[in-house]
Amino acid sequence: MNPKRAYLTIDDGPAANFREKMGVLDERDIWALWFCTGAAIERQMDDAVHAIRKGHALGNHSFDHPRFSEVSLSEARRQIEETVRSRKDVACAL
Numbered sequence: 001m002n003p004k005r006a007y008l009t010i011d012d013g014p015a016a017n018f019r020e021k022m023g024v025l026d027e028r029d030i031w032a033l034w035f036c037t038g039a040a041i042e043r044q045m046d047d048a049v050h051a052i053r054k055g056h057a058l059g060n061h062s063f064d065h066p067r068f069s070e071v072s073l074s075e076a077r078r079q080i081e082e083t084v085r086s087r088k089d090v091a092c093a094l
């Protein structure tokens, strides 16, 4: 038997009701990849740490969600790198 798999990705976490949404998924043993901005991670660090502890993953969704088609390459790079730093802060808080 070859079980079918689906991957759930969610944009722009952690939002205000992050834990409520995560709870709905956790009750059903559903894992998600939450694409988070670095700014949201820093604003809601406890929620980001909670997500990792629950077995979810955090993706890089830029630092503060600019339109990448409208920023310079160096600004795009800064957006990604700042969010990498924010995600490392989550790892350090575990």
Ligand SMILES: [Zn+2]
Pocket: 011, 012, 061, 065
């Ligand atoms: Zn987005």
